[in-house]
Amino acid sequence: MTTTRGNHGYQASEGKAPGGPAPCNVSVPGNDPTASVDGNLSAPPLSIHDMTVAYHRRPVLWDIDYDAPEGKLIAVVGPNGAGKSTLIKACMDLVPRASGRIRFFGLPFARARSMVGYVPQRESVDWDFPVSALDVVTMGLYGRIGWLRPVRRRDRELARESLDQLGMADYADRQISQLSGGQQQRVFLARALVQQARLYLMDEPLSGVDAATEQAIIELLRRFRATGRTVIVVHHDLPTVTEYFDHVILLNMRIVAAGPVDDVFTPENLQKTYGGRLTLLDEAAQALVGETSPP
Amino acid sequence: MNQRTAADHSPIRGESPRPVIGYRAAMTARVILLFIVPAVLLAVAADALVVWINTEAALDPLRKAIGLGRYNTRIVVMAAGLLGCAGGVVGSFLLLRKRSLVTDALAHAMLPGVAGAFIVVSLLHGATQARSLGALMTGAVIAALLAMVAIMLIRSQTRIKEDAALGIVLSVFYGGGVVLLGIAGRMPEAGVAGLEHLLLGRAASLRMEDLRMVAVVSAITIWTAALLFKEMTLLCFDRGFAVSQGMHATWVDATMMMLVIAVTMVGLKAVGMILIIAMLIIPPAAARFWTDRLPVLVMLSAAIGTIGGIVGVLLSSHYADLPTGAIIVLCTGGCFLISVGFGRARGLLPAWIRRRNLRLRISGQNLLRALYEQIETNPGRAEQGVDVPQLLTMRSWSHHQLNRLIARAQRGGLIRGHGDERISLTAAGRVEAAQLTRRHRLWEMFLITHADIAPSHVDRDADQIEHILGAEMVEKLESLLDAQPARPPVPRSPHGPGILEPDSEGGAP
Numbered sequence: 001m002t003t004t005r006g007n008h009g010y011q012a013s014e015g016k017a018p019g020g021p022a023p024c025n026v027s028v029p030g031n032d033p034t035a036s037v038d039g040n041l042s043a044p045p046l047s048i049h050d051m052t053v054a055y056h057r058r059p060v061l062w063d064i065d066y067d068a069p070e071g072k073l074i075a076v077v078g079p080n081g082a083g084k085s086t087l088i089k090a091c092m093d094l095v096p097r098a099s100g101r102i103r104f105f106g107l108p109f110a111r112a113r114s115m116v117g118y119v120p121q122r123e124s125v126d127w128d129f130p131v132s133a134l135d136v137v138t139m140g141l142y143g144r145i146g147w148l149r150p151v152r153r154r155d156r157e158l159a160r161e162s163l164d165q166l167g168m169a170d171y172a173d174r175q176i177s178q179l180s181g182g183q184q185q186r187v188f189l190a191r192a193l194v195q196q197a198r199l200y201l202m203d204e205p206l207s208g209v210d211a212a213t214e215q216a217i218i219e220l221l222r223r224f225r226a227t228g229r230t231v232i233v234v235h236h237d238l239p240t241v242t243e244y245f246d247h248v249i250l251l252n253m254r255i256v257a258a259g260p261v262d263d264v265f266t267p268e269n270l271q272k273t274y275g276g277r278l279t280l281l282d283e284a285a286q287a288l289v290g291e292t293s294p295p
Numbered sequence: 296m297n298q299r300t301a302a303d304h305s306p307i308r309g310e311s312p313r314p315v316i317g318y319r320a321a322m323t324a325r326v327i328l329l330f331i332v333p334a335v336l337l338a339v340a341a342d343a344l345v346v347w348i349n350t351e352a353a354l355d356p357l358r359k360a361i362g363l364g365r366y367n368t369r370i371v372v373m374a375a376g377l378l379g380c381a382g383g384v385v386g387s388f389l390l391l392r393k394r395s396l397v398t399d400a401l402a403h404a405m406l407p408g409v410a411g412a413f414i415v416v417s418l419l420h421g422a423t424q425a426r427s428l429g430a431l432m433t434g435a436v437i438a439a440l441l442a443m444v445a446i447m448l449i450r451s452q453t454r455i456k457e458d459a460a461l462g463i464v465l466s467v468f469y470g471g472g473v474v475l476l477g478i479a480g481r482m483p484e485a486g487v488a489g490l491e492h493l494l495l496g497r498a499a500s501l502r503m504e505d506l507r508m509v510a511v512v513s514a515i516t517i518w519t520a521a522l523l524f525k526e527m528t529l530l531c532f533d534r535g536f537a538v539s540q541g542m543h544a545t546w547v548d549a550t551m552m553m554l555v556i557a558v559t560m561v562g563l564k565a566v567g568m569i570l571i572i573a574m575l576i577i578p579p580a581a582a583r584f585w586t587d588r589l590p591v592l593v594m595l596s597a598a599i600g601t602i603g604g605i606v607g608v609l610l611s612s613h614y615a616d617l618p619t620g621a622i623i624v625l626c627t628g629g630c631f632l633i634s635v636g637f638g639r640a641r642g643l644l645p646a647w648i649r650r651r652n653l654r655l656r657i658s659g660q661n662l663l664r665a666l667y668e669q670i671e672t673n674p675g676r677a678e679q680g681v682d683v684p685q686l687l688t689m690r691s692w693s694h695h696q697l698n699r700l701i702a703r704a705q706r707g708g709l710i711r712g713h714g715d716e717r718i719s720l721t722a723a724g725r726v727e728a729a730q731l732t733r734r735h736r737l738w739e740m741f742l743i744t745h746a747d748i749a750p751s752h753v754d755r756d757a758d759q760i761e762h763i764l765g766a767e768m769v770e771k772l773e774s775l776l777d778a779q780p781a782r783p784p785v786p787r788s789p790h791g792p793g794i795l796e797p798d799s800e801g802g803a804p
Binding site for chain 2: 117132148
């Protein structure tokens with residue numbers, strides 16, 4: 001399938017667009033001995049160095065340093081307003097950074113796009129939009145299809161297979177507003193699946209979904225891991241962290257702790273993340289705002 | 296990243312390497328196909344158009360009758376139709392991007408641009424030059440772009456929200472425009488430029504050169520929208536994802552706004568800056584009532600815009616002196632009203648009919664089940680019939696309602712009347728009623744055994760659900776409850792042997 005869809009994603013000139021390996025569970029570019037990457041193959045899937053993000057001068061994330069291990073399921077955990085979504089968005093240039101250097105597989109995001117998949121929060125889009133579930137999944141292929149090229153039957157078949165893997169084949173032609181919340185989330189996951197990325201960043205995929213959907217998503221994440229992919233998931237449900245994830249990032253404006261769940265997911269660290277000890281940091285931020293804004 | 300390059304040269308993956316030259320050639324061919332061929336076709340179509348407009352003699356009586364007898368009307372009809380079509384296409388994306396009001400601000404912001412351009416050009420080159428369409432339109436576009444930048448700056452640099460930013464920019468630019476218009480009005484020959492008509496439009500003043508401009512802009516607009524269809528769709532639906540895919544969302548956004556500005560600009564003379572927004576918003580909003588598919592939505596919206604434009608012009612040419620722009624807007628508004636009422640996907644009437652049909656079906660099924668249960672307790676009634684007054688006590692339905700339901704079921708061949716208020720089930724009715732009752736009881740049993748709901752309450756809950764249980768759900772219930780498949784018996788009512796609980800107690804209507 002790569003032979004006909006060649007070198008023409010949205011950034012053809014940079015020579016991206018990994019010809020998609022056939023649907024999901026098969027070959028992953030990273031494991032393919034013939035594939036080599038511009039950047040360093042041994043470079044971590046995501047490397048954040050000295051990142052600070054601010055909204056209207058108020059810091060949201062401070063001095064983030066993090067290297068994601070390859071082939072792991074990583075949870076990002078922290079209280080509301082800790083900057084979990086912002087962390088993901090800032091890495092992907094969706095939110096401006098005040099400072100910091102981000103590398104995906106040793107490359108800046110602009111050149112690593114085809115290897116990075118993104119699942120936004122379900123609430124971030126208008127589900128009344130006049131498209132079908134299949135249309136939404138097909139959007140995951142637009143980057144590969146590129147400018148001025150139509151969506152072909154083959155693309156739609158890939159999308160359909162992807163929907164099928166999430167148990168949504170029967171809903172392919174439904175208008176998306178007729179889907180339940182869990183089904184909508186599965187559509188988003190199917191769209192990520194069809195992207196064939198090596199690293200996925202997911203924003204609260206498990207929030208507000210039914211038990212069946214949660215199982216389907218976890219199954220998919222494990223399949224990703226089994227094929228050597230890395231998944232970073234913003235997660236809100238503390239009790240399931242140990243069961244679902246290998247690594248965890250405890251976040252509250254800064255990284256409180258990060259590492260394997262067994263080492264890091266301790267009561268002390270959680271207390272530090274959720275407890276009141278960080279108010280000092282918050283107060284400092286407030287003071288900074290007071291300093292820089294006119295009285 | 297460059298796995299692609301590696302993959303290209305790897306025989307292992309079974310891919311032929313892609314020579315760069317071949318790719319370039321393919322791209323060139325694509326560009327020729329996508330841009331030059333349409334341009335040639337467009338030129339041919341334009342030629343035919345001019346011939347059609349200029350043909351006086353060949354006019355058939357029909358065309359004369361609907362008001363196309365005059366050369367000028369033909370020009371205006373053509374312009375309004377094209378404008379409506381282009382507005383409908385671009386407006387669809389605008390609506391989905393939730394940018395409708397931005398357009399209003401941009402249209403109003405064109406006033407100072409036009410007036411300013413008139414003043415500048417007439418100071419430099421004299422008033423005759425200042426009437427030139429090109430100069431005025433350039434001014435309009437520049438002012439609209441300035442307004443857009445102003446809105447974006449206010450939104451991103453301050454904490455003022457979008458609606459306030461729009462209000463501020465719209466009113467300030469418009470105010471500035473009125474002042475400049477006043478200044479321009481004192482200049483000699485200002486009236487000739489027809490600046491004041493830009494507010495409400497004056498379609499009758501459209502000339503061939505205006506039509507040509509409308510045609511070119513419409514064609515470019517529609518073609519661009521077609522080429523960027525998937526990008527604009529993705530942008531409107533999920534901007535963050537679009538950016539993560541490497542799409543230059545800002546450029547697509549900017550292209551979209553440029554198309555909007557272009558349509559607005561050429562629409563000024565025909566519809567006027569106050570009402571032009573209607574040509575962009577109303578058609579897609581109306582089309583949304585008919586369909587849930589985006590391509591259909593865009594085409595319908597274009598059709599509504601075109602029809603509104605053409606009908607509006609024809610109407611206003613019949614009743615001379617009525618402002619064309621306003622009539623066009625009213626026509627499109629009429630389409631909107633019809634769509635709200637009758638739109639297949641979301642219209643009020645179809646929704647009402649669907650609700651009514653569901654209600655009738657449910658009551659009909661309730662009637663069959665009530666009959667079945669009566670016969671079940673006393674099998675002799677299968678032949679001699681069931682008393683209607685007795686049925687009346689089973690549910691909270693009035694005598695009148697019940698009679699209407701019975702009449703309906705009789706027409707459907709499910710119930711047979713015996714006269715003197717006695718009815719019984721026909722053969723078909725018996726099959727149907729048995730199925731319904733079975734579904735009802737399966738669901739009741741499920742609720743009792745698996746959902747821990749008290750037997751006294753299940754009847755009411757089952758009442759709601761049983762009507763929408765699909766075959767698949769029934770199968771699941773069967774396997775769950777170990778009921779036998781294939782023409783299974785109706786399980787006994789869980790409310791106790793033989794004695795039916797009065798349904799009216801917990802009876803849902």
